[in-house]
Amino acid sequence: MAAAKKAPAIPGFTALSEQIFVHRPDLSDGKSVPADDPDVVMVYGWGDCLPKHVAKYADGFRELYPHSKQIVVLSPISRAMFSDLKDRSQWMTPIIDEIFPAGPHAPDAPKKILAHTMSNTGAIFYTSMINAYQDRYHEPFPHQLLSMDSTPGSTDFHWANLQRWSRAMALGTAGWFPWPFVVTQTIWAMALSINGLYESLIGREHAGAWGRKAANNEKYETKSARKLYLYSKEDDLIGYEDIEIHAAEAAKLGWQMDLEIFEGSGHVGHMRAHAVQYWKAIQDSWKRAIAEPGPEASS
Structure with a gap:
């Protein structure tokens, strides 16, 4: 395990x-706690x-x-x-x-x-x-x-939001990779698109x-x-x-x-x-x- x-x-x-x-x-100091x-x-x-x-x-x-x-x-x-x-x-x-x-x-x-x-x-x-x-x-x-x-x-899953979401994810992970930021954002955009399609197929919100x-x-x-x-x-x-x-x-x-x-x-x-x-x-x-x-x- x-x-x-x-x-x-x-x-x-x-x-x-x-x-x-x-x-x-620590509330053991005896001081009163504002109600x-x-x-x-x-x-x-x-x-x-x-x-x-x-x-x-x-x-x-x-x-x-x-x-x-x-x-x-x-x-x-x-x-x-x-x-x-x-x-x-x-x-x-x-x-x-x-x-x-x-x-x-x-x-x-x-x-x-x-x-x-x-x-x-x-x-x-x-x-x-x-x-x-x-x-x-x-x-x-x-x-x-x-x-x-x-x-x-x-x-809503559309182009403007995909850009925002992939940028947010790239901001958090850009330091993991040696390539330019735009490449990381593109990878995340692809991953989000695939995940969105998967969720749609299985009916998951x-x-x-x-x-x-x-x-x-x-x-x-x-x-x-x-x-x-x-x-x-x-x-x-x-x-x-x-x-x-x-x-x-x-x-x-x-x-x-x-x-x-x-x-x-x-x-x-x-x-x-x-x-x-x-x-x-x-x-x-x-x-x-x-x-x-x-x-x-x-x-």
Whole structure:
């Protein structure tokens, strides 16, 4: 039997799997925990992001909410694209085991959860997790805020999207190969095309397409959770129009939401370029989420 792949290290975190890491804060110092802070913050990194990069977001959340348990998820693009929903959901079950060891209605179960997803790949693994939760407990995932950075984009299979997807995959793997970037992107475009044809032949829905719909499906996403869209018009991998279409669909279905647009920053580059605006948008949306729960949409 092959040995399990060793998880990379993230300082201050314990590996639950090769993808999933947890930081359990020390609450034994006797200091009071702010009543409005999240019990759990979940951070789903963008496709093929390095642990040290997604850790910067965990650091930012820890500055805002130092007493919150943190879950960090790495998001390999190949694992997201070339797998089925059953496998993706199974990979996410350690999160459910960690957050709800005695079930979601146990006295010590977390009451306030903030989920933060980045790019379509991070969103794919988040929606795989809420599918695993639904399969186990037969109810939508309980949380107060879903924050979406540079996602969700269009999942229609056409030339413009193929260029975007293959470029995203090439960005994550270009360092593996000695040839020019355009060659790597072409190889990924061919692989994605073959995979798309295969999925069509076997009747399997594209991971991104399923995830985009699940994020606006009250079977998986509780209506009491607020949504926050963080995006820019300069994003060259995710079209801002696609994000705004998803937000409009969510509003029509009854979700409360906030839209925060950034000037000049690229794909998942908003925090680096506009740190103050970025963290304020999350903090403000969280305050609204816990102060104004309910099904009525706003923007």
